[in-house]
Amino acid sequence: MPELRKDPVTGKHVIIAIERGKRPSDLKETNEEIKPKSYVETCPFCVGNEEKTPPEIDRIENENEWVTRVVPNKFPALSMESECEDSNQRLFWKKNGVGYHEVIIETRDHSKSLFNMEVNDFVNILKTYKKRYNELINKDEIKYVSIFKNYKKKAGASLEHSHSQAIALPLVPNLVKEELEASKKYFEKYKRCIFCDIINEEIKDDKRIVINDDHFVVLAPFASIYNYELMIIPKAHQHSFKDITENELKMLAESMKEVFNRLNKVIGDFPFNMYIHTLPKGMEKYKKSYHWHIEISPRLSNHAGLELGSGIYINTVAPEDAVKNLRNI
Amino acid sequence: MPELRKDPVTGKHVIIAIERGKRPSDLKETNEEIKPKSYVETCPFCVGNEEKTPPEIDRIENENEWVTRVVPNKFPALSMESECEDSNQRLFWKKNGVGYHEVIIETRDHSKSLFNMEVNDFVNILKTYKKRYNELINKDEIKYVSIFKNYKKKAGASLEHSHSQAIALPLVPNLVKEELEASKKYFEKYKRCIFCDIINEEIKDDKRIVINDDHFVVLAPFASIYNYELMIIPKAHQHSFKDITENELKMLAESMKEVFNRLNKVIGDFPFNMYIHTLPKGMEKYKKSYHWHIEISPRLSNHAGLELGSGIYINTVAPEDAVKNLRNI
Numbered sequence: 206m207p208e209l210r211k212d213p214v215t216g217k218h219v220i221i222a223i224e225r226g227k228r229p230s231d232l233k234e235t236n237e238e239i240k241p242k243s244y245v246e247t248c249p250f251c252v253g254n255e256e257k258t259p260p261e262i263d264r265i266e267n268e269n270e271w272v273t274r275v276v277p278n279k280f281p282a283l284s285m286e287s288e289c290e291d292s293n294q295r296l297f298w299k300k301n302g303v304g305y306h307e308v309i310i311e312t313r314d315h316s317k318s319l320f321n322m323e324v325n326d327f328v329n330i331l332k333t334y335k336k337r338y339n340e341l342i343n344k345d346e347i348k349y350v351s352i353f354k355n356y357k358k359k360a361g362a363s364l365e366h367s368h369s370q371a372i373a374l375p376l377v378p379n380l381v382k383e384e385l386e387a388s389k390k391y392f393e394k395y396k397r398c399i400f401c402d403i404i405n406e407e408i409k410d411d412k413r414i415v416i417n418d419d420h421f422v423v424l425a426p427f428a429s430i431y432n433y434e435l436m437i438i439p440k441a442h443q444h445s446f447k448d449i450t451e452n453e454l455k456m457l458a459e460s461m462k463e464v465f466n467r468l469n470k471v472i473g474d475f476p477f478n479m480y481i482h483t484l485p486k487g488m489e490k491y492k493k494s495y496h497w498h499i500e501i502s503p504r505l506s507n508h509a510g511l512e513l514g515s516g517i518y519i520n521t522v523a524p525e526d527a528v529k530n531l532r533n534i
Numbered sequence: 535m536p537e538l539r540k541d542p543v544t545g546k547h548v549i550i551a552i553e554r555g556k557r558p559s560d561l562k563e564t565n566e567e568i569k570p571k572s573y574v575e576t577c578p579f580c581v582g583n584e585e586k587t588p589p590e591i592d593r594i595e596n597e598n599e600w601v602t603r604v605v606p607n608k609f610p611a612l613s614m615e616s617e618c619e620d621s622n623q624r625l626f627w628k629k630n631g632v633g634y635h636e637v638i639i640e641t642r643d644h645s646k647s648l649f650n651m652e653v654n655d656f657v658n659i660l661k662t663y664k665k666r667y668n669e670l671i672n673k674d675e676i677k678y679v680s681i682f683k684n685y686k687k688k689a690g691a692s693l694e695h696s697h698s699q700a701i702a703l704p705l706v707p708n709l710v711k712e713e714l715e716a717s718k719k720y721f722e723k724y725k726r727c728i729f730c731d732i733i734n735e736e737i738k739d740d741k742r743i744v745i746n747d748d749h750f751v752v753l754a755p756f757a758s759i760y761n762y763e764l765m766i767i768p769k770a771h772q773h774s775f776k777d778i779t780e781n782e783l784k785m786l787a788e789s790m791k792e793v794f795n796r797l798n799k800v801i802g803d804f805p806f807n808m809y810i811h812t813l814p815k816g817m818e819k820y821k822k823s824y825h826w827h828i829e830i831s832p833r834l835s836n837h838a839g840l841e842l843g844s845g846i847y848i849n850t851v852a853p854e855d856a857v858k859n860l861r862n863i
Contacts, residue, residue: 207612209704213624218708220611220631221604228609230579230692248560280557282549282848283536284839295542295734296728297756300537302549344839351846353839361838363559369841374539380545396580399625406625424819426590480843502842509690510682510699513831514809515707517680 208523210427214387214399215380219428219518226521250274250314250366252525262307263336265329271334274310275371282372297326299504305341305373309333312365318356318367319461320469327458330369334481335454338447338450341373349381349485352446360504369479377485384482385491392494400496401442403427412525415532416463418515420456423464431502432522433472433531435464438498446483446497463482467531476504500526535689541693543716543728544709548757548847549639549860553693579603579695581642590638592665594658602662603639604700610635611701621766634670634702638662640697645697647685648790649798656787659698664783665808668700670775671815677725678703678710678814681775686805689833706814713811714820721823730771731827732756741854744861745792749785752793754853760831761859762801762852764793767827775826796860797832 207222214313220381232510248259255274284305311330312322313467319327334352354360354369377385391399409423415435416423423437437460439453449457468475483497512518536551578586586604592604621628640659641651642763648656663681670679683698684690706714720728736742736753744764745752752766766789768782778786797804812826841847 206615207610207633209612209629209631211627211629213626216708219796220706222609222611222631225611228692230687231574231694232687232691235810245560246588280551280554281536282551283538284553286535288535294731295724297542298540300538300540302538302551304536342667349844351840351844353843355838358559358561359836361558361836361841362561365560372840374844374846376547378846379545380843380845383845395624403625476841478842480839482843500843504836507688507690508809509684510809511680511701512690513704513807514682514709514811515678516712517707517708518701 207462210428212426213403214384214386217430217516217518219430219520221523221525222521223523225519243314245315245366245482248315248364248366249317249363250308250310250411252370258308262334263340265333265336272313272329275333275337276308276310278308278370278526281407300375301456303346303375305344305347305371306330306373307337307341309337309369309371311369312367318474319354319465320474322367322462322465324455324458324462327461328362331449331454331458331461334371335447336370337371338481338483341467342370342447346488347373349377351378351480353478353480355478358503359476360478362476364369375408377488381482381485384493385485385488388496389494391492396481398494398496400438400498404438404440405487415467415528416460418456418460421460423460425511425528427524429520429522429524429527430525431465432505432520433468433503433527434520434524435468435501436498437461437464437501438496442493443497444484444492444495446481464501464531467534468501470534471530472503472505478502478504493510539757541755541859542732543713543720545716546757546759546847548759548849550848551848552852552855553719554848556810559793571803573652575643577644577693577695579637579639579693580644583772587637588637592662592669593661594665599642601642601658604662604666605637605639607635607637607699612703615646617841618791629704631705632675632775634673634676634700636670636700638666638698638700640698643837644695644721647803648683648794650743651696651791651794653784653787653791656790657784660778660783660787663700664776664778665694666700667810667812670700671776673702675704678706679727680707682809684807686833688746689807691805698738701748704838708815710811710814714814714817717823719826720818727771727804727823727825729767729827733767733769742857744857745789745795747785747789749782750789752789756853758849758851758853758856759847761798761849762832762836763849763853764797765827765863766790766830767825770823772826773813773824775810793830796863799863801832801834801840807831808834827860836847 258276264271266275351372388399412423479501586607593600594602680701717728742754
């Protein structure tokens with residue numbers, strides 16, 4: 206029976222319609238091939254091909270060899286060399302697209318993905334995220350740093366070798382602003398962080414929790430938009446990813462390894478996006494009400510006319526069922 | 535040079551980044567096959583297979599034969615038989631998913647699509663849209679009727695035979711509410727409809743107009759999110775699709791035929807969504823400030839982590855370039 210739900214933070218509506226998952230199709234969408242060898246000659250991110258990328262910005266090393274590398278995006282969405290004219294017309298507002306766009310090469314090994322990496326690989330990726338975040342957020346003109354990952358073509362990736370991206374933006378993005386405002390409103394009303402309240406309520410309910418350890422909770426949001434959508438969130442109230450400690454980082458890496466492993470066992474090697482939401486620069490007034498987190502959005506189906514035209518999403522897997530499957534393995 | 539733009543109505547940000555369109559890829563996404571024959575035995579929407587659909591709700595006829603048919607969706611996103619419990623908890627709001635979900639079979643001919651139909655086919659489709667809209671909007675509990683089309687798998691279609699859908703909703707969708715509020719705010723400030731102002735400004739500029747006839751304008755929005763995104767909008771101030779006249783409907787059909795023909799010549803047989811935005815029931819106070827329109831969103835690339843995580847979109851084709859190409863054929 207279809208059920209309409211509303212996200213407690215963003216107010217987004219989703220229709221949980223399990224029956225729709227069973228509809229037949231005469232249209233094909235072919236799967237991409239299985240991951241190949243550890244080294245691919247034409248891959249600019251493979252070991253030995255370092256000269257194929259623009260000059261390196263940053264790296265994490267182990268015994269004099271890189272384990273992660275950071276390079277400028279060769280085809281940046283934003284650039285410090287941009288010099289369009291700003292325009293403040295009533296209808297046609299535009300702004301110079303200044304910013305930074307970096308690629309984080311997550312591993313030396315072309316055959317690795319978040320589905321088969323070790324805890325230590327996750328630690329190195331997260332350390333690189335933290336380094337780049339802190340470096341970029343302190344640049345002039347930058348208000349927000351978006352760290353995200355696209356896995357497979359359907360999720361927007363253009364290269365196969367496991368990588369993430371950091372985009373440093375000259376503005377606070379709308380979705381983050383919406384979360385900031387909504388959680389502040391809740392805080393003003395109830396004197397509590399809405400994310401803390403969700404965590405507590407979810408732990409009590411125990412229907413949508415995948416992992417609950419000392420530092421992090423992994424849960425399927427009540428109004429999940431995507432099949433098997435998950436959120437990783439620190440249990441303690443923390444407004445920003447930038448202050449994550451070494452120990453927390455290690456715990457986060459363990460949760461991530463565990464959760465990708467479980468996802469892989471249930472839905473295979475699937476396309477997904479992952480991104481961090483954290484307090485923007487200069488937004489200290491939201492410190493008590495905002496709570497940083499990571500979202501994982503599997504791209505198993507395609508948004509269609511209803512989603513694009515109305516902002517109402519259809520999800521054919523109830524988050525409770527997703528969690529049942531992720532627990533029972 | 536990347537350029538940041540903001541949509542005048544919704545406030546959505548888009549980065550126009552032409553250079554990014556040139557990036558190479560080692561990931562494949564296979565194209566779907568070319569449209570087949572006029573009749574497909576297994577297709578529930580083909581002539582002669584009428585018993586494969588649930589009982590017909592509506593049709594348009596010509597010489598005793600149907601030209602369009604309307605049937606209930608076999609796998610509805612919403613249903614009048616739904617009977618979940620409503621819940622008004624502070625964090626976990628949910629509502630019974632009541633509503634209607636219909637399929638509009640647009641043609642008898644399996645090989646037809648909006649890319650090769652005649653004006654008369656468009657007239658029949660639009661007449662069916664209007665009939666279903668007016669029937670559904672008057673039902674109890676219904677606040678909004680979303681009429682939309684998904685073409686090809688990547689745009690969310692599961693069946694190949696050309697069809698649209700109507701979903702009657704028990705609430706006003708967020709995206710429509712946002713447009714209503716934003717245009718009202720503009721009206722209060724400037725005493726004018728923002729859409730009327732955009733139309734006039736665009737006609738004056740003449741950089742983003744594809745078609746400009748007596749009744750309708752087809753334009754590429756200033757802050758287009760999708761490559762070759764288009765909007766079809768009546769030139770006169772009209773708040774609702776439901777009152778469209780026979781003559782306007784004919785003119786709209788001509789514009790649509792023309793625009794899909796041009797799109798086809800420039801970008802081929804591509805996946806897209808199309809949907810109507812119109813004034814919801816009982817919202818007469820927005821009559822002067824809201825202006826109905828149709829949006830066409832080609833799905834040539836995939837939204838990725840930046841879009842999902844921040845609500846900032848990257849578009850690799852400037853709307854001005856799209857229009858240049860659509861005009862020069």
